[in-house]
Amino acid sequence: MPKYYITTFGCQMNVHDSEIIAGMLETMGYQKAEAQECADLVILNTCCVRENAENRTLGHIGNLKSLKEQNPDMLIALCGCMAQEEGIVEKIRENYPHVDLVFGTHNLHQLPELIHKVTTTGSRVMEVWDSEGEIYEGLPVKRDETYRAWVTIMYGCNNFCTYCIVPYVRGRERSRRPEVILDEIRGLIANGVKEVTLLGQNVNSYGKDLEDGWNFARLLREVAETGLYRIRFQTSHPKDLSDELIEVIASHPNVGRHLHLPFQAGSSRILQRMNRQYTKEGYIDLALKIKAKVPDIALTTDIIVGFPGETEEDFLDTMNLVEKVRFDGAFTFIYSPRVGTPAAKMEDQIPEEVKKERLMRLIDLQNRISLERNQALIGTIQEILVEGASEKNESRWSGRTSHNKLVHFEPVIKVNPGDIAQVRICGAKTFTLDGELLG
Numbered sequence: 001m002p003k004y005y006i007t008t009f010g011c012q013m014n015v016h017d018s019e020i021i022a023g024m025l026e027t028m029g030y031q032k033a034e035a036q037e038c039a040d041l042v043i044l045n046t047c048c049v050r051e052n053a054e055n056r057t058l059g060h061i062g063n064l065k066s067l068k069e070q071n072p073d074m075l076i077a078l079c080g081c082m083a084q085e086e087g088i089v090e091k092i093r094e095n096y097p098h099v100d101l102v103f104g105t106h107n108l109h110q111l112p113e114l115i116h117k118v119t120t121t122g123s124r125v126m127e128v129w130d131s132e133g134e135i136y137e138g139l140p141v142k143r144d145e146t147y148r149a150w151v152t153i154m155y156g157c158n159n160f161c162t163y164c165i166v167p168y169v170r171g172r173e174r175s176r177r178p179e180v181i182l183d184e185i186r187g188l189i190a191n192g193v194k195e196v197t198l199l200g201q202n203v204n205s206y207g208k209d210l211e212d213g214w215n216f217a218r219l220l221r222e223v224a225e226t227g228l229y230r231i232r233f234q235t236s237h238p239k240d241l242s243d244e245l246i247e248v249i250a251s252h253p254n255v256g257r258h259l260h261l262p263f264q265a266g267s268s269r270i271l272q273r274m275n276r277q278y279t280k281e282g283y284i285d286l287a288l289k290i291k292a293k294v295p296d297i298a299l300t301t302d303i304i305v306g307f308p309g310e311t312e313e314d315f316l317d318t319m320n321l322v323e324k325v326r327f328d329g330a331f332t333f334i335y336s337p338r339v340g341t342p343a344a345k346m347e348d349q350i351p352e353e354v355k356k357e358r359l360m361r362l363i364d365l366q367n368r369i370s371l372e373r374n375q376a377l378i379g380t381i382q383e384i385l386v387e388g389a390s391e392k393n394e395s396r397w398s399g400r401t402s403h404n405k406l407v408h409f410e411p412v413i414k415v416n417p418g419d420i421a422q423v424r425i426c427g428a429k430t431f432t433l434d435g436e437l438l439g
Helices: 012-027 051-070 088-095 108-121 166-170 178-190 216-224 243-251 268-274 280-293 312-325 352-375
Strands: 003-008 041-046 075-080 101-103 125-127 148-152 195-199 230-234 258-260 298-305 329-334 381-389 397-401 406-409 420-428 432-437
Touching (some): 003 012, 012 108, 012 195, 041 051, 101 108, 108 125, 195 216, 216 230, 268 280, 268 312, 280 298, 352 420
Parallel strands (some): 298 329, 406 432
């Protein structure tokens, strides 16, 4: 049987797309290869959110040339967000002749047909749709885990933040039908899945393109009432997070007590330049409202440092917001101009040394708060979904709480991945917790 190997770059949407690619390939009779060198088909599922991600992918493509020389029958394919970017197909065609196939995010479902075309004609195939078209349902999915799963509820983005290329490569917002989503989740439950993460570039926009009154709050309520052990979702845009959604989270204990709510910048002036459509004050009010309604919620966020025109005063607004909201964790980034976005053309680009210095101050502040938030859990008993042996120390195991906090513990009694276990928190670090497994 032919073998495939997929390398995935980027976000959870790409991870789930790779699961669909694997599902289609296995339906075609392919088997997963243990290593890239052993594969008959190598697929790179790419990201282009940041330019360094694109450069890393191009380097990876270049490294595949020697594999192709050793095995001329190997097929090499490129897909994902980078394939949708203007000019990439021509760059691959001209500079990487060892790449046999390029397809995009909008025509993922065509993969079996495209592979057939490459293998029967012996010609390179580069087929990327410019527009998103309809949503194709019923594609097979090959998941590596049996106890948790990703479920995409919508595709695309309508927000056009000035630093972001996603709307240009993922297309406009399109919601999957609720009955299809719910049927998929019921099937996952029947197969033993305990945790589902609902995916979308902005899940809070779910249903805006549907005509029968569906929104994300209603969908989340319906998913919670299936009896699924735990539901997560990402990512939420602050401008669309409704009181109704907060109420659904508060009233359904199986909705994870974790909300990832990117604010990106603490200065209202910079937020306006980013086209985020909320203010610093509006974000703080929303965060405090969520914490009041769901007191045990763990809030995490994304923050960009050094956006064009950011002054020291603007940066101090970001630091002030972090102090007031007290996030459990934050993904912090230095702003990097992305070709094809409005922000890349803005004047007042910030010097790299200034951006790095500000980032260090922000990380120091957030790490202190994260540690304090974790230390407050020492002595509590938490219910975790067991994941398995720790990546860094196989003698210890790990699992996640409802708050999405990673707990390491000694497996003093037999547990398996996917088990639900009680642990007493006995130690805290900045990013993880230490626990004692209770019998």
